Amino acid sequence: MSAFTADYAKASVRISPNHGERVDGQKPDMLILHYTGMPTAEGALDWLCRAESQVSSHYFVHENGDVVQLVPEARRAWHAGKSVWHGNTDINSASIGIEIANAGHPGGLPRYPQMQVDAVIELCRDCGERWSIAPERVLAHSDVAPRRKLDPGENFPWDLLHERGVGHWVSPAPITGGRFFQRGDQGQPVEALQSMLSLYGYGTEISGEFSDKMAGEVEAFQRHFRPERVDGIADFSTIDTLHRLLAALPRYGA
Numbered sequence: 001m002s003a004f005t006a007d008y009a010k011a012s013v014r015i016s017p018n019h020g021e022r023v024d025g026q027k028p029d030m031l032i033l034h035y036t037g038m039p040t041a042e043g044a045l046d047w048l049c050r051a052e053s054q055v056s057s058h059y060f061v062h063e064n065g066d067v068v069q070l071v072p073e074a075r076r077a078w079h080a081g082k083s084v085w086h087g088n089t090d091i092n093s094a095s096i097g098i099e100i101a102n103a104g105h106p107g108g109l110p111r112y113p114q115m116q117v118d119a120v121i122e123l124c125r126d127c128g129e130r131w132s133i134a135p136e137r138v139l140a141h142s143d144v145a146p147r148r149k150l151d152p153g154e155n156f157p158w159d160l161l162h163e164r165g166v167g168h169w170v171s172p173a174p175i176t177g178g179r180f181f182q183r184g185d186q187g188q189p190v191e192a193l194q195s196m197l198s199l200y201g202y203g204t205e206i207s208g209e210f211s212d213k214m215a216g217e218v219e220a221f222q223r224h225f226r227p228e229r230v231d232g233i234a235d236f237s238t239i240d241t242l243h244r245l246l247a248a249l250p251r252y253g254a
């Protein structure tokens with residue numbers, strides 16, 4: 001493919017061959033945020049641009065805030081893999097993928113430098129405005145692929161993004177004692193929690209049984225919305241935070 005003009009004015013272009021048509025000519029209405037999970041940014045960028053990797057993203061954000069565009073927004077980049085949100089299993093056709101250079105869990109979860117966070121916010125705002133992307137559709141890779149993916153990780157400052165107009169967020173409820181649900185539990189309260197996770201968008205099955213898969217979804221939820229403790233146990237703080245997020249959604253709220 002020949003060179004293209006960056007969709008985001010501040011991005012430089014480095015072409016990745018790893019993309020295709022968006023199915024049914026879809027327009028992106030989600031942003032999916034990733035970390036690279038590799039030791040160096042250059043190594044990660046090189047991998048995303050190599051045909052043999054079969055992976056890519058639309059954007060790549062360096063630690064110093066420099067933004068590179070690899071795939072035109074109109075095309076389907078290959079970043080989400082097997083994933084689901086609100087029943088849609090072709091997240092690549094519905095989204096713009098943003099890779100953030102960070103060594104991630106394998107590298108001991110290094111902090112995201114402020115310059116890099118600022119650049120991610122500005123990029124998300126630009127894409128969000130150009131494509132009218134709803135705040136609650138700015139998501140982590142781990143939200144759409146729980147258990148399989150952990151990125152961008154519990155260190156990613158979703159609260160700061162929200163302060164500056166990106167993404168959906170409520171202050172997490174403090175962690176206290178009280179009743180909780182975990183792997184192996186069954187019954188109506190578990191079913192109610194499954195309904196809430198599913199209503200928010202997670203691929204949770206409503207079975208009334210707290211399975212390993214469900215624990216992974218609770219972990220993914222915590223990693224994004226209650227990062228202080230990510231343990232897959234649905235404590236009061238987790239459930240209350242989810243409840244208030246649902247109430248704050250435009251279509252379910254007052």
Ligand SMILES: [Zn+2]
Binds near residue numbers: 034141
């Ligand atoms: Zn990812």
